[in-house]
Amino acid sequence: MTQIISLLTSAIVFGTVILYGAVGEIFTEKSGNLNLGVPGIMYLGGIAGLATAFFYEMYAAEPVGWIGLLLSFIAAFAASALAGLIYAFLTISLRANQNVTGLTLTIFGAGVANLFGGSLNAMAGGVGQISVATTSRAYRAYIPALSGLGHVGQLLFSFGFMAYLAVAVALFASWFFNRSRVGLNLRAVGEDPATADAAGINVTRYKYLATCLGAGVSGLGGLYYVMDYIKGTWSTDGTIEALGWLAVALVIFATWKPARAIWSAYLFGVLYWAYNYITGLSRASIELFKMLPYVVTILVLVAVSLRRSREAQPPKSLGLSYFREER
Amino acid sequence: MNNHEPLIHIARRSSIAWWKAWLIRLASAVLALLVCALFIYGLTNLNPVKVYAAMWEGAFGTSRRMWITMRDTAILLCIGVGLAPAFMMRFWNVGAEGQVLMGGCATAAVMIYLGRSLPTPALIALSCVVSVVAGALWGIVPAVFKARWNTNETLFTLMMNYIAIQLTCFLVAKWESPPGSNSVGIINQRTQAGWLPSLMGKQYLINVILVLAITALMYFYLKYTKQGYEISVVGESENTARYAGISVRRVIVRTMALSGAVCGLSGFIAVAGSSHTISASTAGGRGFTAIIVAWMAKFNTFVMILIALLLVFLEKGAVQIASQFGLNDYASNAVEGIILFFLLGSEFFIQYSVRFRSHGHRKEAEEE
DSSP states (O other), X not given: OHHHHHXXXXXXXXXXXHHHHHHHHHHHHHTTOOOTXXXXXXXXXXXXXXXXHHHHHHHSSSOOHHHHHHHHHHHHHHHHHHHHHHHHIIIIISOOOHHHHHHHHHHHHHHHHHHHHHHHHHHHTSTTOOOOXXXXXXXXXXXXXXXXXXXXXXXXXXXXXXHHHHHHHHHHHHHHHHHOHHHHHHHHHHHOHHHHHHTTOOHHHHHHHHHHHHHHHHHHHHHHIIIIISOSOOOOSSHHHHHHHHHHHHHHHTTTOHHHHHHHHHHHHHHHHGGGGSTTOOHHHXXXXXTHHHHHHHHHHHHHXXXXXXXXXXXXXXXXXXXXXGO | OGGGSOSEEEEEOSXXXXXXXXXXHHHHHHHHHHHHHHHHHHHHOOOHHHHHHHHHHHHHSSHHHHHHHHHHHHHHHHHHHHHHHHHHTTOOOOOHHHHHHHHHHHXXXXXXXXXXXXXXXXXXHHHHHHHHHHHHHHHHHHHHHHHHHOOOHHHHHHHHHHHHHHHHHHHHHHHOSSTTSSSOOSTTTTTOTTOOOOBTTBTTXXXXXHHHHHHHHHHHHHXXXXXXXXXXXXXXXXXXXXXXXXXXXXXXXXXXXXXXXHHHHHHHHHIIIIISSOOTTSSTTHHHHHHHHHHHTTTOHHHHHHHHHHHHXXXXXXXXXXXXXXXXTTHHHHXXXXXXXXXXXXXXXXXXXXXXXXXXXXXXXXXX
16 A cells, blocks of 8 residues: 555656646647647756756845745746747747757757756756755645645645646646637637638737747746756756656647646656566566556557547647748 | 738748858858857856867867767768658658667667677678668658558657667666676677778778768659659648559658668667667767758758758867866757757748838839
8 A cells, every 4th residue: 555655656746747748738739839849848947947946045145945936936937938939939930840940949958958957066066966955845845734644645735836736737728728718719729720810819929828838837847847856956867858758748648638638647657657666677677667658658649540539639730830821 | 001011021932042042041050159159158258269169179170089070970961861751751750769779779689699600791781781670660650650540740750769768778778788787888899790890990981981872872862763753742742642643651651661761770870880889878869950950951961961060060069168168068959959040040031031111112012
């Protein structure tokens, strides 16, 4: 029982990182933009949050946790949204190819983040020496009384606030896409921009906003990873990049539905950590186990295209740019 | 009354003189270098001119460095050339990373298991074939699903990368030597069995020749053969291709087999001709960088040489600055990103002419 609880707990922590990435990407993709820059955006969100917290704690006489939290949260969101703006400007206004621009954003984000992260490590005196203890503790704070309620308490209440925020954002997104006028308009833009345009929807504005805000949400995944998952340090081992691609995979697995992304993210977490709880695995076979999330994603992708059910398809104009004059 | 006319008027150019197009590209590259200079200066307060000089030194400073630059350019170019047919068909093969790794794994397997029993020429021939087959297989799988059920190939090939990476990690753990090191080490270090030979005393000359040959062949294939023509018709419009009696499914699968095969061959060159070892970083993100190389060159394999050289130069240069000025090598990725953003953006000004609202233009509108 304890083992199952600990597997589920680590799966939820893992799932939260990619849930942010995926929900942000769903926003973007619903507007018809396939942004392959998610890993880069998550990198930028992570480093912006970490650097802000680092300098705040260095220069503030007595750092206060919640101020550091607020500052780093805003910085992470802003930096990621800015990365989204670069992508949006290139693909929407300058009509550059989406795939190539997204991949470039990933290279750029990883480069900038690791450059600054490495410098922060050097400034702090070595890998693992960055001290943002106060802020990181604020991120990881939970209600001790509730988490003490046995297994259930541990499973439901032992996380930092961002784990709950991720679920809230996903549920909001689900309501937004299905029930709100703006959300339905956004989906129309992603399905058939020419029709949306004819109906009087400002396609460019919708695409810009969805891409920037979506990138902001994706970037929070990087922030959560840095502040909570690895407890306020920086490592240049490329984990964020792998997680970013997993977030892209999760969008497919959840068939572009934010509510479904919640449990899918946790399932990915279980699949990812399962090897830890199976005894007698060699190091080689552990690597095979880590393949699982990607294999099931391919299976879902294939199943979706086989079934051709109308609800499970990607947005129809995903990956295509829209030029009014070239219909 | 004329306020309804938009401030900026964008129109697709019907054609543009080649020198104008290159002038625009050059201007954007210069602009990018200026922005990078600001970025470097803001970060380090170093004189950017000195930094660029150091980059040049790092990439071409000594004969050895120059050969390493050539070696890495060759591999990046080879992957880019492999992607060209797929992209010309508008098939988004973002799975080069995985295809290269599978080719590399196949080569390493031949070198490890048969290194003692076969002579080197046979080893090279065999690993060449095996790596081509492995890469092609990795390319065919998503192609079959695309051709048959229209499964999204961008996402499919992307996922295949990670399966390949985990498979490589699995093999590395299996083959590791010495045990516990979690790396394969240099394969056949003493006997050099299965290594590509040096030509005229230059270790990497054969890589460069091989890749240039592939580049030329691919140029010819895409431009002058029937199959190359079919690829471009399918890329322009699948319906047109069907009317013309081209079997779209067959073209998709055949082209992706070719694309994967050349990427697999790049893995062979990377392992047998360059690193002589295998790890998850054998492809090292070059599968993704090559996508940019292939796209920017507009499927012209000779233009790819230039772009690949530029990117490798940046990478080598940044490693040099990193050690010389105490930055870390990730500076290269940041600089690369900035330059690529500018080059991507410049294509817009080549394809479209942009005019601001002007009096002359207004008169024109009134006449209508």
